[in-house]
Amino acid sequence: MTVVEALIKVEREDAYANLILPPMIRDLEERDAAFATELTYGTLRMLGLYDRILNSVSTRSVLEMDIEVRAVLRAGAHQLLSMRTPPHAAVDTSVDIARKFSGQSGSKFVNALLRRVSEKDIEEWIAQLSEGKPRGESLAIRHSHPEWIVNAYRDALGSWEECELLLAANNRPATLTLVARPGRSDGSELVELGAEVCALSPYAYRWSGSLRKVAGLIDGSVGVQDEGSQLVAILSSAAEVIGQDDRWLDLCAGPGGKAALLEAIGIQRGATLTANEVTPHRAELVRHVMVHPENVMVMDGTDMDLPASSFDRVLVDAPCSGLGALRRRPEARWRKSLRDLAGLVPLQEQLLLSALKLVRPGGVVAYVTCSPHIAETQGVLERVLRDNSFELMPIPAPYVGNTLQLWPHKDGTDAMFLALIRRLN
Ligand SMILES: C[S@@+](CC[C@H](N)C(=O)[O-])C[C@H]1O[C@@H](n2cnc3c(N)ncnc32)[C@H](O)[C@@H]1O
Incomplete structure (x- = not known):
């Protein structure tokens, strides 16, 4: 019942499952909560496949059904095809829930369809649909x-x-990664609590327990941050600037993961980070994680009220389609469309152009997205870096090439993209 209610809420209210589900299952036994989580997230990820299967056994399209019936059918399909629930139990539970929402006719309909679904296993369905x-x-x-x-x-x-x-x-849930912000935590307390040291970022720790045990999350010395996000922030701070290097800007900082790490690295090197964010409530989130919240400003990054050449180093972590972080939000893939790119790409170009004005000659701009979509990565660079006032810098070893693209299946991180650009004149 809880799972079906969560699925309905996600669809009807455009809610995020990872935000609404935890309070809904707070009072369940640990085993039941784990089952509800797997069923909710799994159903949301796999519903594209389940809808095709359901459409093939129904005369009515899934999208034309009542939202409650659709949710029961999708969750029932997940139990039948991807979990170890015995088929009779999956069908009987779904039929009972359908009766509560839609009465006798709804429950009969669900019974008939799920019985048809249970006639094949998932591989047989995939083979039939893909032929x-x-x-x-x-x-x-x-x-x-x-x-x-x-x-x-x-x-x-x-x-x-x-x-x-x-x-x-x-389709595999991402592991949780913590960042021990340098100068604020050396990570030893995380290791004592059982965290594993990661390989790509020296500040990253893999965490599998309850976050309630991590005291550093309260004082901001520790944060939750994907290792790829840490790595691109570290590489952005390490790229060689010619001359003065103590005025740093994060142009699109909310909610502040990279800003907090950059600020911590900067403090150790005598640099000050200014963090900008256009949305006031997201700027507030940045203030919470920074040592110097007074350095957070709220401006449109495409039209900053600051003199040109004010900074030695600028990070543009651009708003993007987020196609590189789909493993984190089970419903995310169904909410995105090609049309989103039409609005995002011009904004990404404007933000990068603005950063290239704000950095001084000899300084460095880091352009980052958590999307590997070529229009948002190489496409933006090709259009913006047309003249020879800028050069792409090589990504430092052990990486090769003039841009870095991380991948979940290769690097175990979100698919972050990074380009380091030096302003020449
Ligand atoms: C990918 S997120 C940044 C994530 C952040 N760097 C972090 O690591 O936590 C992009 C941010 O850019 C902000 N943004 C969107 N349009 C903007 C603009 N015109 N100027 C400044 N920030 C903008 C969004 O509100 C969002 O918070």
């Missing part, structure tokens, strides 16, 4: 992603084989 389909569509079916996202990943990765590894990684 004769082009590669992109069959991967979209198998791994339950919108086809346009599959094609965007394929374009960025250059092969269907790698694309498939990424799609599978998106």
Whole structure:
């Protein structure tokens, strides 16, 4: 019942499952809470596949059904096809819940459809639905992603084989990573609590217990931050600036993960970080994690009321489609569309242009997205860096090339993109 209510809330109110579910299952036994979490998140990730299966056994499209019936059917399909729930138990529970929401007719309908679904296992369904389909569509079916996202990943990765590894990684929940902000925590208390040291960022610790045990989260010495997000902040602070290097700007700082890390690194090197964010409530979140909240400002990053060449180092962590972080939000893939890019790409270009004015000649701009979509990464660079006032800097070893693209399936991080750009004159 709780799971179906959560699925309805996510759809009807555009809610985020990872925000609404925890309070709904707070009073459940640990085992029941884990079951409800797996069922809710799994159903949301896989509903593209389940809808195709349900459509193939129903004369009415899933999207034309009542929202309650749709939620019961999707959760029932997940139990039947992807969890170890015995089929009779999955069908009987779904029928009971459907009766509560939609009476006798709803429960009969659910009973009939789920019995049909239970006639094949997931591999047989995938084989039937994918037969004769082009590669992109069959991967979209198998791994339950919108086809346009599959094609965007394929374009960025250059092969269907790698694309498939990424799609599978998106369906595995991300591990939780903590950052021990330098100068504020050395991470030893995290190790004592059982955290594992990570490989890419010297400040990153993998965490699998309850966050309530981590005292550093309260005083801000520790934060929750993907390792890739830490790595791009570290590389942004390490790129060589010619001359003075103590005026740093984070142009799009909310909610403040990278700003807090950059500020901590900057303090150790005698630099001051100014953090800017256009949305006041997100700027407030940045203030909470910074040592110097007075250095947070609220301005439109495309039109900053500051003199040109004011900074030695600028980070542009641009608002983006977030296609690199789909494993974190189970419903996210269904909420995005190609149309979003049409609005985001011009904004990304404006923000990068603004940063290139705010940095002084000899200084460095780091352009970052948590999307690997080529239009938001290489496409933005190609359009903005047309003249020879700027140069792309090599990403430091052990990485190779003039840009860095991290991947969940290769690096265990979100798919963060980084370019380091030096202003020449
Ligand atoms: C990808 S997020 C930044 C994440 C952040 N750097 C972190 O690590 O926590 C992009 C941010 O840019 C902000 N933003 C969007 N448009 C902006 C603009 N015109 N000027 C400044 N910030 C903007 C969004 O509100 C959002 O908080």
